[in-house]
Amino acid sequence: MSTPADHTSRRLGLVEETTLAIDRIACTGHGVCAQLLSQVRLDEWGYPIVADPAVPPDEARTAIRHCPARALYLRRQP
Amino acid sequence: MNELLWFVSRATGVASIVLLTVVLVLGLVTSGRRRPHAESAAVVIAVHRWLSLGMVVFMVGHAATAIAETYVSIDLVSAVLPFTSGYETLWVGLGTLAVDIMLAVVVTSLLRHRLAERTWRRVHLLSYALWPMALVRHPSRPSASPRRRSPGVVMSLARLLETAGLTGRGGAAFPTGTKVAAAFAGHADLVVNACDGEIGAAKDGWVIAHHLAELVEGASLVSAGRPVRYAAHRGSATASILAAAGLPVLEAPRRYVSSEESALISLAHGGIARPMTKRRPFVRGGVDSEGNRIRPTVVLNAETVWRVSQVARLGADWFRAHGTPDDRGPRLVTLNTSTARGVVVETEAGVSFSHLLDLVGGLPPEVPAVLVGGLGGSFIRAAVVPTLRWSRAELARVGASIGPGVIEIPHPDDCPLQLVDRMLTYAAGESAGQCGPCMFGLPALARDWHALVGGDRTAYGRVRERSDVLPGRGACRFPDGVARFTASALHAFADHVGEHQAGRCPTHDRTYDRRGARVDAR
Numbered sequence: 001m002s003t004p005a006d007h008t009s010r011r012l013g014l015v016e017e018t019t020l021a022i023d024r025i026a027c028t029g030h031g032v033c034a035q036l037l038s039q040v041r042l043d044e045w046g047y048p049i050v051a052d053p054a055v056p057p058d059e060a061r062t063a064i065r066h067c068p069a070r071a072l073y074l075r076r077q078p
Numbered sequence: 079m080n081e082l083l084w085f086v087s088r089a090t091g092v093a094s095i096v097l098l099t100v101v102l103v104l105g106l107v108t109s110g111r112r113r114p115h116a117e118s119a120a121v122v123i124a125v126h127r128w129l130s131l132g133m134v135v136f137m138v139g140h141a142a143t144a145i146a147e148t149y150v151s152i153d154l155v156s157a158v159l160p161f162t163s164g165y166e167t168l169w170v171g172l173g174t175l176a177v178d179i180m181l182a183v184v185v186t187s188l189l190r191h192r193l194a195e196r197t198w199r200r201v202h203l204l205s206y207a208l209w210p211m212a213l214v215r216h217p218s219r220p221s222a223s224p225r226r227r228s229p230g231v232v233m234s235l236a237r238l239l240e241t242a243g244l245t246g247r248g249g250a251a252f253p254t255g256t257k258v259a260a261a262f263a264g265h266a267d268l269v270v271n272a273c274d275g276e277i278g279a280a281k282d283g284w285v286i287a288h289h290l291a292e293l294v295e296g297a298s299l300v301s302a303g304r305p306v307r308y309a310a311h312r313g314s315a316t317a318s319i320l321a322a323a324g325l326p327v328l329e330a331p332r333r334y335v336s337s338e339e340s341a342l343i344s345l346a347h348g349g350i351a352r353p354m355t356k357r358r359p360f361v362r363g364g365v366d367s368e369g370n371r372i373r374p375t376v377v378l379n380a381e382t383v384w385r386v387s388q389v390a391r392l393g394a395d396w397f398r399a400h401g402t403p404d405d406r407g408p409r410l411v412t413l414n415t416s417t418a419r420g421v422v423v424e425t426e427a428g429v430s431f432s433h434l435l436d437l438v439g440g441l442p443p444e445v446p447a448v449l450v451g452g453l454g455g456s457f458i459r460a461a462v463v464p465t466l467r468w469s470r471a472e473l474a475r476v477g478a479s480i481g482p483g484v485i486e487i488p489h490p491d492d493c494p495l496q497l498v499d500r501m502l503t504y505a506a507g508e509s510a511g512q513c514g515p516c517m518f519g520l521p522a523l524a525r526d527w528h529a530l531v532g533g534d535r536t537a538y539g540r541v542r543e544r545s546d547v548l549p550g551r552g553a554c555r556f557p558d559g560v561a562r563f564t565a566s567a568l569h570a571f572a573d574h575v576g577e578h579q580a581g582r583c584p585t586h587d588r589t590y591d592r593r594g595a596r597v598d599a600r
Contacts, residue, residue, distance in 0.1 A: 006536070021357075023367075023553075024355065024512070024515070024552050024553045025353075025354070025355050025512045025513055025550060027356070027513070027514065028368065029514050031128065041549060043515065044308075045514050045515075045516075047513075047514035047515050047518075047551065048551075075357070
């Protein structure tokens with residue numbers, strides 16, 4: 001999964017480790033993210049529970065684009 | 079080490095500018111109308127070249143130390159690619175651009191014989207741009223206050239606080255030196271949190287009542303001329319004292335979450351006192367839920383700011399002489415019992431927990447557990463209290479933390495499950511109502527706990543599940559605190575819960591006789 005080129009890029013600071021984060025105030029429980037991502041499930045009121053924040057970047061970007069409340073974003077790992 | 083890097087970074091920067099000036103002047107002389115001839119020309123050109131190489135060395139050292147020091151975040155990429163740094167994007171970007179141009183000039187000069195003269199000349203002319211770029215990289219920052227402190231003074235304060243080991247006294251225990259440095263780097267406004275927001279807390283008000291002058295001095299040191307406001311609950315004694323002293327007061331409504339860090343920042347910027355989503359620390363500025371920009375603002379607990387003034391006056395060594403290596407310095411604790419409320423004492427990490435309880439009459443034998451940290455804290459069983467010390471590590475072993483330093487000894491005749499019931503009912507009403515998991519989860523948790531108190535056997539599992547799924551799902555840490563509080567109650571009062579499920583209450587049986595009359599009042 002992680003090639004030598006990925007490793008070099010990380011060491012040079014050229015890639016950012018990101019995780020999927022939710023703006024909990026903006027989130028109104030539409031549940032689209034749970035439909036798109038296997039790492040996300042919904043509680044009894046329809047709000048997301050993120051079981052595993054490590055979501056592949058392209059899947060994360062799709063979910064971010066489709067959230068009706070624009071409540072998803074990528075958080076940079078320090 | 080970090081201070082050394084900071085100094086070397088500044089020193090090499092200055093040396094580079096000095097050398098750059100000399101190199102430019104010599105270059106001008108060489109190409110001017112009254113240029114030197116013969117031997118003097120050779121000398122001037124040679125000095126021009128050698129000094130420019132020296133300048134390269136100092137510039138590389140400057141960039142390397144600026145990347146390596148941790149007070150400001152400039153990574154390797156932004157040191158080479160202009161305008162990619164998160165810190166002071168424009169100014170650091172100019173510096174990076176200057177380095178790139180300088181490298182281009184040097185490389186083309188070294189390879190001059192391989193290049194067309196025209197190419198070399200054009201690149202070389204770019205070096206005229208280096209001088210203004212290098213100089214304007216450190217503009218003097220305009221400030222409303224004439225008492226603006228120099229960068230050196232504030233950065234040395236940050237280093238002093240780091241050496242002293244001062245950490246936040248509001249509950250999160252974040253290193254204060256780092257926060258002060260970040261606040262300065264971001265030109266952040268300061269909010270001093272004197273709200274005593276946790277249930278049973280009184281130490282912030284105590285600092286305002288007894289050490290206001292030192293607190294104001296500390297705020298002045300930290301803010302370095304930027305605006306300061308003092309947050310207190312509307313109508314509180316603390317707010318009155320602050321207003322009477324003529325200090326700018328930020329009045330927070332009497333709600334549990336209104337004194338949360340981002341809630342105060344929202345309030346300070348004309349919004350409502352409700353938490354905001356923190357995409358990045360507000361010390362670097364951010365946006366609220368509606369997209370309005372929030373100026374960089376930093377919130378520090380009142381006791382923390384008071385300690386800053388003490389460290390500045392009495393020194394880091396004085397501070398380090400108190401406490402333990404992990405939790406340095408003197409610290410305030412608020413003690414509450416059924417007869418004495420809001421007793422504030424000055425203590426330090428490492429003291430025996432029993433000693434603190436003895437200051438307010440000790441732990442009665444009928445009390446099953448002590449509450450540390452209020453609604454966001456944990457219950458500690460009476461059995462482990464004698465062996466415990468007031469320190470982060472030891473409290474962590476029993477699932478608790480120092481937090482804002484609030485200790486409550488419940489009334490011996492108060493059924494602990496009823497106590498938790500009242501607190502969870504209160505918590506359910508204190509949700510800011512912004513995030514679904516909290517807005518719906520806390521009332522559901524309170525209902526299920528109430529069923530548990532009533533002896534419902536299925537309620538235990540529901541309470542457990544609800545607490546497990548609360549943390550990390552709100553904009554602030556309020557639901558996390560309530561979840562921790564509930565889980566600790568389930569653990570500390572497990573036996574009592576079993577009794578309730580069997581239809582009995584040990585506290586009630588002890589305090590009421592068979593006919594339902596109270597046993598001797600305590």
